[in-house]
Amino acid sequence: MSVSAIRRLILIGLLIAIGIALSIANPSFLTVDNLMTLLQEASLTGIVAIGFTLILITAGIDMSIGAVIAITSMICINFISYTQLPAYIYIPIALAMGCAIGWVNGFFITHFKLPEFIVTLATRGILAGLALIAAVKDSQGFVKNVFIQDEVFLAFGETVGPVYIVTIVFFVLAFCTQFFLKRTRAGTNVYATGANPTAARLSGINTDRTLIGVYMFSGFCAALTSIFLSARMMTAMPEFGIGSEMDVIASVIIGGTPFTGGVGDIWGTVIGTLFLALIKNGILKLGLSPYIQPIVIGGIIVVVVVLDVWYKDFAEKRAARSARQKQMQSKEGV
């Protein structure tokens, strides 16, 4: 079995173990309500994490996703409170805005050859500020808490049976993206660009276009999340999503996509998202201090990365040893 398959099995085992431990510690954990809320939380992070996985596969990073969530929810709320346009007009506008922001990120990264994280950090600052400016204000200039009453928009926060729509969308999007990555030419280009950009360019792949496309997809995913988030909260605040980058990064890292690029897939990310959501839910259910949450998320990233490198080293050494032994045996046989 390959390293990544073993890793995934361990993760699923841990997932089940933590689940059992939590349901013993707190009986309110194992209720349909709580599990569905957990899945909903996981899906909100997960949709962004899908776009982020593609970016990590190209060895890039996108720090602006949280700010994209903020600005697109502000766009929606402005349309809702100042115009009478129906939801099926302004939701595509918001999604297109997410793509446009991704295009700008990609343009700065590919054309000016700037480091990804600083470009997206700068756009994050710009967008977070713009979201505050664009927020709907009351007469005294304070941010107003607008209650969304558009039924079409609120339908995004509804459930089908016990399952929230966002969860269904998350799994469908995960399946489609996985298919795109593994079965289409453009998906292969994404892997090639991440593994070795020079080699990819020399073999005729338009790496700039691939990168811009990936950043646009990430912006699109963030915009999609913002719509589900506003529909669930029935309102939108300019602080939506700010700081959620760490959750997303943690989910993708737990899922086994490394920072080095060229490796990774969506199912790992799905498992990672569920894992993180479970841990956050557990902190809540065990009644721990909310300040522990950032410590846990920051700590998980460091620990997972360290364990990964350590295990990779170990696996490589073991493989080398077994290869050497095989060589010795074949020599003895001769």
Place this chain on the structure above:
Amino acid sequence: MKTGTLDWRQLMVDFRLFGILLLMMVGLTLISDRFLTVDNLTNVLWSVCLIGIMTTGAIYAPITGGIDLSVASIAALAGIVANVLMNVYGLHWLLSIVITLLIGVLIGWVNGVVTTKFLVPAFIVTMAAKTYLFGVAMLVSNGDQITIMQPKEFLAIGVSKFLGIPIPIYIMAVLVIVSHILLKHTVFGRQCIAVGANEVSAKLSGVNPDRTRIIVYIISSVTASIAGIVMASLTQQAYAMNATGYEFDVITAIVIGGTSLMGGNGSVTGALIGAVMVGFINNGLNLLDMPSAYHPIATGIVILAALILNQGVSIPKSIQYLLSCFKPASVK
């Protein structure tokens, strides 16, 4: 190369920055009559001091090709830890400062080790550090804004004056001079530049890149701790959100100063001018009664513009390229 002849190109870059700074001052004076007052300039000076102290150490990470995003959290944590040591455990103020700096060393060491030994990008490690250190700071301070009343000697660091000049200015000046000498005139500084420019060739010529990087992150978090202590004694309070957003100001200052984030070059004096400029930008936005939301926007635009200019890209050519992107495909 260095001895005898002046490095004209570097001098011109520094001088250009100085010119922009003067233009900004003239512009701000014309825009607002409150700018050129003693009170206002003192305010600017405080923020420049804090950013400047952080910048002197944080500049080494970009020179070696990394980045340190955790400086703000380290500064906030340092203030809180110093306060706890002094006022809860009743330690002597000097001892508590030393212990706080040692904690800074530890944080920097962890950052450095995870970055180098486990091959994780520096910004992820330091971003994670920023997150968990913020959590630790919140946990230790219980999320409160603690006012520091005792001891008088500690509070004197920020407020008292020597020869009519506030103590933080001396601290910043000393750190800038030390940092400049360390970067330009010592073996360690040369090693940093070599590692940032080309790690493989640096390794082949006998530099230990891992050790250099770990020391770099230790320096960065120690100066951040110093800034945190100065901030705590200046504002007389310890609060986990005290320094939120300072890491962007620090990066802006470094980038304005002409340090490319790819590694291999850097200038401490440039970063100092950058810090002054960041102080003026923030102050200008305040004087124009702009809401605080404009602050990250201005910072973001300045970072992007400075990076593009550092990259040596000609602006007309970029605009031409941008326009060609929107042309219909049939034109090709």
